Amino acid sequence: MSTSNRPGRGVARAGWVHALVTVLAALVAMAATAALGLWAAGAAGLPGGGFGPVVAAALVTAVGGALELSGDADALLDTSAGLTVMPLSVTVVGALVLAAGFLRPFRSGAVTSPGDTARWAGRIAALWLLALIGVAFAARHTFAVPLGDDTLGDLGDLFGLSPRAGFRADVPLTVFVGVVWLAGVLLLAVLVSGRVPLPGRLPSARASVRPAAEALVLLLLGQVVVGVVIALVVAATRGHPAETLAVVLLGLPNLVWLGLTLGLGATWHGHVQGPFDLPMPHVLDQVLRTPDIATLNLGTLTDHDGRWWWLPVVDAVLLLVTAWLTAVRSPVRPPLWRHAAHLAVALALAVLTICLVGRVSAHLSLSVLGIGDLGGGLGGSLLLRADVWPALGLAVLWGLGAGFLGALAARYPRLSRDGR
Template sequence: MEQPTTRAAGPPGAVRGWLDALAVVLAGVVAMAAVAALGLWLAGAADLPDGGFASVVAATLALAVGGSVQLDGGAGGFAAVDAGITAMPLTVSVVGAVTMAEVLLRQLRFRAVAGGRELLGRLARTVVLWVLALVLLTLAARHSFVVPLGGDLVQSIGGALGLTPEVGFHAEGPSTVGIGLAWLLAVLAATFAVSRRAPLPPALVRHQLAVRPAAFALWTVLLAYLAIGALAGVLTAVVNGNARQTMAVLLLALPDLAWMAFGLGLGAEWHGRLKGALGLPVPKPLAEVLRVPDGQEATVDLGTLADQDARAWWLLPLAAVVLLAAAFLAARRSPRTVRLWQHAVRFALAAAVTMLLVGLWTRMDAEYGLSVLGVGLGEGGGLDDLIGSVLGGSNPVAGLGSGSLTLRPSLWTAVPLAAGWGLVTGALGALLATRVRHRGEVTEQEAAGS
């Protein structure tokens, strides 16, 4: 007698696909919001007036996916604010990216290959829901604060004129949605390039050994620098006794500083300047290098940093050791049939791409200014704290001033430098790996025993 067929419990295929995509997006947003909220709370942003904390968290998430935040306001024609921030709190970005990748990989577990149409459908649904989340994020990332204008004279003039000055912020919709979408696509591409758990379409399976070992090794380099930076931050907190502020920096901007240290160790340069007291998590040696006379631009490299702190020279041997270890790891994860020059070239390409991404991620532009009756006010005060609160600052209503922070990498030299380092360390790592067992390799004894 024919047995009746039974269907697996659960939602239909189409609904299940949308639920999977929703799980990826929600997991990423919740993880980023948790890290941002904790970091901002440690930085003192929970004391923001008028219930602005949730909006500042949303603005931080917008920055974390590559968006920009504009500050505006004033008091009619009496006072005006001109400001904007483009900087990625990379701790928030990394936590969101890793969380989304892990949820996606768990949905695809126990599979070696996957159809191209299935993967495209899954990724398309994730993109649609992510764009919707970005739109909602831009709507939430806006708020206004009532602030004092500054000194007693300015306050008296404002009171006599019956003016109520305000300063607010909002996430720019086009840049947040557009660059945020590119951020997601980069996360998805990196997930399939790095992880051996990610199933590929049959046509791409044969190419995975040319990409994944080197990509995974460079991802390990970035993680190693995060671990070293976190350890340095904890030691700094213990020695200096500023645990709350240090933890705020770690929870918001650890990769910004750690990955910049990686690039500096390779010989890369950043250019920029710092004016005023911006309240952003910038280490003292870096801040001193960036403080230059008006109209000039500072160069941040190993030499200029070592002039402020001689320990900066240690970044050079650190980069060499970490890259060599990563090259060895990449060679060990590759078949023994791969030639030495192939290891070197693949590792050089991976190092160049990594340096390009690090440079793009560590760009920073934060500018603000207040003018009263067309006359700019002095530096320092509370608007710098409002800007700082989005990336780790405090009370935004202490006063207003002006200032700026710019930091941009010299990619045209950084990327070739990284490629050169990758070529040399890739070759050396492959040589070292010739005497060890490679992943998946079967020895003669094991073959005979089977």
């Protein structure tokens, strides 16, 4: 008697061991990416064994977790610090490994029913929750803060001050946001894969949105790949390979997806002061290094370098290809307006995600008797945030236009599914 359809067979082949392998593979990939990036950035020499906790902190922020920065100083010394940033290179690596591990049992036929799907996702979520708790508790460390050789250092020597600054993960918030991040990764994996069994009418709903979701994912990942190629060319022709490697392994998606929104016409605001510095391209640092909040958009970029007007051209080409790909992969041929609406919604969600995860906020200040920095380079701030609602409106307009034209092109015989 055949046992291929016995209940629970899929769960047995996609059980706890396979879930553990999936979660561990994602964590190892994220940790390796973060460690190499931080090493290239010069963090390997952190005192007091601080490199490991900093890697753990990078994993915490990569899934949207929060770090609490604090200072331990005497009554005469005051420290203030804050940090909000997501190293999206680490985020993307973890998401890809998790999604691949999650989808593997479906490709092999190990999970064949909606109930098995829920149990398989539950196993991964439970182990991911435990892993998040461990990583969050590991992300804590305290460093001695040098006061320097200037007036601030003299005051520290005079009063015998030995300030220390440290960080620790906000464990409850990190765990909550990390589980939400996992849910988003698994949901996106379900949307772009047609093999995951779903209950009721969900399969038909997925079939209608899958082409647009898959095409947008390919667009975003394709931009990252192009960014890697450009970074390698820059490193080979202009030097600074360590700095370039650090950017690639820690924040390349932050830059290329920022460029995507700028090409659509979005506006960001921010400023850079003190020792903080933005990675390539250098024009970002030039625009944002102002005493007040600066405006970052196509206009301000082209004031420094006219070649940035190519951004909307590149975006237009990429979106037309994405729209055409969405149309030719659709199982049926709906009206043109529906293709346009699907791409508009997908692009708006992508831009919203970029605006939320691309925000950067960092500040550091140190003062003795109310006298801060004193030229010692110990204080500074970095801020970058988007005008979200105008960016979403522009994304909808671009999505509608590109979706309509792409779907129209897909009806041309030589560019349709049959022609291909």
